[in-house]
Amino acid sequence: MIYIMDKVRILEIGKSIYENNDAEADKLRGELRERGVFLVNLMSSPGSGKTSSVLRVAEHLGDEMKIGVMEADIDSAVDAETVAAAGIPAIQIHTGGMCHLDAGMTRQGLESPEMAGCDLVILENVGNLVCPAEFDTGAVKNLMILSVPEGDDKPLKYPLMFSVADLLLINKIDCLSMFDFVTEAVRERAAALNPDITVIEVSAKTGEGFAQVADWIRENREAWTQARTLSSGG
Amino acid sequence: MIYIMDKVRILEIGKSIYENNDAEADKLRGELRERGVFLVNLMSSPGSGKTSSVLRVAEHLGDEMKIGVMEADIDSAVDAETVAAAGIPAIQIHTGGMCHLDAGMTRQGLESPEMAGCDLVILENVGNLVCPAEFDTGAVKNLMILSVPEGDDKPLKYPLMFSVADLLLINKIDCLSMFDFVTEAVRERAAALNPDITVIEVSAKTGEGFAQVADWIRENREAWTQARTLSSGG
Numbered sequence: 174m175i176y177i178m179d180k181v182r183i184l185e186i187g188k189s190i191y192e193n194n195d196a197e198a199d200k201l202r203g204e205l206r207e208r209g210v211f212l213v214n215l216m217s218s219p220g221s222g223k224t225s226s227v228l229r230v231a232e233h234l235g236d237e238m239k240i241g242v243m244e245a246d247i248d249s250a251v252d253a254e255t256v257a258a259a260g261i262p263a264i265q266i267h268t269g270g271m272c273h274l275d276a277g278m279t280r281q282g283l284e285s286p287e288m289a290g291c292d293l294v295i296l297e298n299v300g301n302l303v304c305p306a307e308f309d310t311g312a313v314k315n316l317m318i319l320s321v322p323e324g325d326d327k328p329l330k331y332p333l334m335f336s337v338a339d340l341l342l343i344n345k346i347d348c349l350s351m352f353d354f355v356t357e358a359v360r361e362r363a364a365a366l367n368p369d370i371t372v373i374e375v376s377a378k379t380g381e382g383f384a385q386v387a388d389w390i391r392e393n394r395e396a397w398t399q400a401r402t403l404s405s406g407g
Numbered sequence: 408m409i410y411i412m413d414k415v416r417i418l419e420i421g422k423s424i425y426e427n428n429d430a431e432a433d434k435l436r437g438e439l440r441e442r443g444v445f446l447v448n449l450m451s452s453p454g455s456g457k458t459s460s461v462l463r464v465a466e467h468l469g470d471e472m473k474i475g476v477m478e479a480d481i482d483s484a485v486d487a488e489t490v491a492a493a494g495i496p497a498i499q500i501h502t503g504g505m506c507h508l509d510a511g512m513t514r515q516g517l518e519s520p521e522m523a524g525c526d527l528v529i530l531e532n533v534g535n536l537v538c539p540a541e542f543d544t545g546a547v548k549n550l551m552i553l554s555v556p557e558g559d560d561k562p563l564k565y566p567l568m569f570s571v572a573d574l575l576l577i578n579k580i581d582c583l584s585m586f587d588f589v590t591e592a593v594r595e596r597a598a599a600l601n602p603d604i605t606v607i608e609v610s611a612k613t614g615e616g617f618a619q620v621a622d623w624i625r626e627n628r629e630a631w632t633q634a635r636t637l638s639s640g641g
Contacts, residue, residue, distance in 0.1 A: 219452045219536045219565060220557025247537065249563035270567070272506060272537040300564065301537050302453045303481065303506040322556035322579065323454025329483035330534065331453060333504070345556065351582055 181253040182264045182285055191277045194308055198276035201283075201311030210283070211394040212294045214274075214312035216334060219300030221320040222344040224252045225377035227295050231261050232380075233387030234293065238394075241291035243282040245274050245299050252297065262287040273304040276311040293394065302327065306334040313397055320345040321354045328362035335366045340373065340389055347376040415487040416498045416519055425511045428542055432510035435517075435545030444517070445628040446528045448508075448546035450568060453534030455554040456578040458486045459611035461529050465495050466614075467621030468527065472628075475525035477516040479508050479533050486531065496521040507538040510545040527628065536561065540568040547631055554579040555588045562596035569600045574607065574623055581610040 191197040205212050215223050224244070231240050244252040245266040253265035264285050268274065274282075279296060288294055296312060298305040317338040319327055322345060328335045335341065341363055343356055356374060363370050371389060375382030425431040439446050451457050458478070465474050478486040479500040487499035498519050502508065508516075513530060522528055530546060532539040551572040553561055556579060562569045569575065575597055577590055590608060597604050605623060609616030 218454065218534070218557075219561055220554075246564045248566050249560070251560050251563055270541075272535075299537065300452070301506075301535055303533065303535050304538065307504075320454075320556065322554065322582070323452075326483070326485050327453055329485055330480045332482050348556070348582070348585055351585060 181250050181257050182287060183250055183253075183267060184264060184282060184285065185267045185269060186278045186281055187269055191275070194275045194277070198309035198311040201276050201280050202313065205311065205313070209398065210291060210294055211397060212279075212283075212296060212310075212312045213314045213316050213390070214296045214298055214310045215316045215318070216298045216302075216305045216338070217300060217318035217320070218302045218323055221300070221318040221323065222377045223297045223300070223318060224255055226318060226342060226344065226375070226383075226386075227256060227297060228259055229375075229377050229380055229383040230295070230386060230390065231259065233383055234390065235261070238292035239290055241288040241294045243279075243288065243294065243296045245297060247299065262291070264288070268299060272299055272301050273308050274298055274310050275308040279310040279312075293390070302331040302334050306331075306337050314339045314393055316340045316342065318342045318344050319359060321348050321352050324352075325354045325356070325358040325362075328359060328366060332366050335363045335370065338367065338370055340371045340386075342382075342386065343372065343374045344377055346374045346381060347379050415484050415491050416521060417484055417487075417501060418498060418516060418519065419501045419503060420512045420515050425509070428509045428511070432543035432545040435510050435514050436547065439545065439547070443632065444525060444528055445631060446513075446517075446530060446544075446546045447548045447550050447624070448530045448532055448544045449550045449552070450532045450536075450539045450572070451534060451552035451554070452536045452557055455534070455552040455557065456611040457531045457534070457552060458489055460552060460576060460578060460609070460617075460620075461490060461531060462493055463609075463611050463614055463617040464529070464620060464624065465493065467617055468624060469495070471625075472526035473524060475522040475528045477513075477522065477528065477530045479531060481533065496525070498522070502533060506533055506535050507542050508532055508544050509542040513544040513546070527624070536565040536568050540565075540571050548573045548627055550574045550576065552576045552578045553593060555582050555586050558586075559588045559590070559592045559596075562593060562600060566600050569597045569604065572601065572604055574605045574620075576616075576620065577606065577608045578611055580608045580615065581613050
């Protein structure tokens with residue numbers, strides 16, 4: 174079911190029909206490659222700052238690529254409305270109570286007219302540090318956020334999320350003095366699970382660190398586009 | 408599988424064998440009633456302050472009732488170790504990657520010797536604002552925490568959790584000046600979903616508000632014990 178409320182399109186998505194999500198994710202990734210759509214999957218606990226980080230990324234990259242944002246939540250359209258109010262094409266995906274998105278659900282979101290012609294699509298997954306890590310959405314890269322108030326022990330408790338992330342943003346770094354949080358401990362614990370992970374300290378509130386995040390996305394998108402051209406062009 | 412590591416018992420719990428979790432939860436609740444064990448299920452996002460809130464509750468109630476704590480996580484034993492180091496009987500439950508506990512898993516935890524003879528057992532569920540709300544653990548009361556850094560829009564996005572909670576703690580209230588968080592908005596949004604919910608503002612860091620939390624637990628346990636005596640004594 175699709176309806177438009179409060180200016181943003183809301184997709185009510187049911188359970189996916191695909192039995193083999195990994196195969197479906199690979200297929201979707203292949204199609205995105207052909208269409209030149211760089212899809213990133215952004216995951217974190219509730220309230221870590223996903224939406225405000227999306228807005229910061231758009232500030233840096235909005236002039237050089239067309240960005241679309243798909244906001245997933247159990248209910249409400251507040252995030253998509255926030256993003257749309259900043260002038261960025263956005264849709265809200267309702268998961269029907271489900272705790273994660275899979276490739277089939279992601280595909281349904283990508284088919285909405287707001288995402289047409291986008292160079293970079295950011296999928297903001299359901300706020301959840303457990304289940305979204307288990308399902309390949311078809312994204313080219315997985316980004317995750319850990320915010321300072323959540324504590325530096327999270328890689329110990331939710332290892333899979335840190336294992337599947339390509340980029341980890343440590344957000345709310347402006348609050349460091351308020352909390353017992355050692356960034357070096359997170360870096361070490363994340364690297365122990367995932368030696369290839371990139372870690373950037375940011376504050377979505379002040380904007381600190383997002384030039385570096387934009388660089389990371391730009392570089393990874395260029396490398397992916399180049400590989401695409403080489404593989405399709407011979 | 409059970410093994411003891413770093414001083415705390417770790418239970419590796421697999422998927423429950425019960426098809427009807429609601430029936431199993433009611434059965435467990437009935438057994439706990441007979442044994443006089445007041446079980447509370449504590450839920451929140453990762454890093455909202457569940458473990459530090461448990462320690463604060465134990466400070467207030469530890470002299471008047473025997474308390475046991477069951478810590479559930481995907482991995483690590485850091486929470487159970489923290490609780491045990493404070494002199495409170497504690498076990499760590501590993502969910503085998505699962506995002507929630509059900510009644511069968513809770514039962515397995517309750518059978519561990521550390522929980523024997525406890526008047527109050529606190530089950531710290533997996534840090535997750537989605538899935539734990541869907542599964543009745545057999546607890547007499549559901550407690551949840553929303554911490555200030557997570558934002559006041561969470562009842563809009565995760566309505567089921569706020570609907571099943573009997574008590575909502577708004578934690579990290581000492582950080583209120585650092586964040587755009589309106590406590591009255593949370594109270595209104597939670598009450599709209601659940602008119603019977605009790606809301607208490609706390610800081611597990613400073614201890615503010617936990618005398619009131621202890622009162623709530625004491626009163627609800629007394630009411631439950633009284634109802635128990637009446638129903639069994641005639």
